[in-house]
Amino acid sequence: MSDNDLTRYSGLVALVGRPNVGKSTLLNALIDEKLSIVTPKPQTTRHRIVGVMGNGNTQIGLIDAPGVHLGTKTALNRVMNENAATSVTGVDLAVLVVDRGRWTDDDAAALRNAKASGVPVGLVINKADLEQDKNRLLPAIEQQSQRDDFAFVVPVSAHRSDNLEALTSELNSRMPQSEFLFDDDALTDRPMRFLVAEIVREKLIIFLQQELPYQIAVEVEEFDSSDPTKTYIQALIWVARDNQKSIVIGRRGSMLEQVGRSARLALADWLETRVDLRLFVRVDPGWPDDEARSRTRA
Incomplete structure (x- = not known):
């Protein structure tokens, strides 16, 4: 059969x-x-x-x-x-x-x-x-x-x-009789950019041992996998205040460098290519208290 x-x-x-x-x-x-x-x-x-x-x-x-x-x-x-x-x-x-x-x-x-x-x-x-x-x-x-x-x-x-x-x-x-709801080789309903942003956010939460992670969102601006040997990724890290930006960047860029290195290794292992990851930090004042912006970044 x-x-x-x-x-x-x-x-x-x-x-x-x-x-x-x-x-x-x-x-x-x-x-x-x-x-x-x-x-x-x-x-x-x-x-x-x-x-x-x-x-x-x-x-x-x-x-x-x-x-x-x-x-x-x-x-x-x-x-x-x-x-x-x-x-x-x-x-x-x-x-x-x-x-x-x-x-x-x-x-x-x-x-x-x-x-x-x-x-x-x-x-x-x-x-x-x-x-x-x-x-x-x-x-x-x-x-x-x-x-x-x-x-x-x-x-x-x-x-x-x-x-x-x-x-x-x-x-x-307990599953009902039905044709499959997803393609046979599907892993998730989420696009690649979402998964990449989540990996970066995970590393931020791990390295920033404060309440600050709850004021952070990550947005992938560019994702280029046209080269089979290397993936280029550019992501924005959104924070709510200027002092939070300083914390994420760290002294002479040390924190952002640690986060970037850890995220790059995780992404390279997951994507099975070399990864060129560029991270930038931007301030969007009070975004966690704004309904519309929270819906796009929650």
Whole structure:
């Protein structure tokens, strides 16, 4: 029997949860590709991004969106919450990702958002590997499982890719019969420039150990891959104040040089070419507090 004769199943699955619970790490682990950026800081994810997971006759679009958080101090915060809320629109399944040992008001808000979609909600209990005492792990899983009538409950370690087979089986079994929603070789719904900008932003968050990363956005102005041996990239780093520009550039350009070197290596490994990366820093006063500008950069 040829592949064309197989019954196909395809659908959308939203990964929801509070910030920094491991949704992006889980997405990357499930598709076995670095697609969503990951840092130790909460609210790293700003955008709704779809990663495509294929498994024989089943294809799943995994939606990673900003974590639900109750703070709405800036327009950027509000836009991120809107992105989180709309991530469950039109999906076939929602998966609430939680920490094995914590439950907060933000977790409860994420659960309410998932249930509002009207589709089945599964529970993934992440970071199971961090509990050294396994006698304490099972009661923690049981406690989280009783928070709602979940379609399924699967403990995993996204960081170590533990127990992902069980989760994949649960996801596959709940996909509707359908032709594939994405091309067979698709990895994501996002364009290359977006992914490049996210890698640069990831390095900025990692190197700038302050609140400043939340005032930063990255825009790729030029992306030229016409030379198969080298890719030219020019990107703008937007900040909200002049003193932030000085911090990003660093003493004699040292910070920007570190960020550029790390981003260049990551991009070269990902694109499998040499990368000529040029970074420029510009000030756009107060952009995180402006609704329109936050929507284009969130």
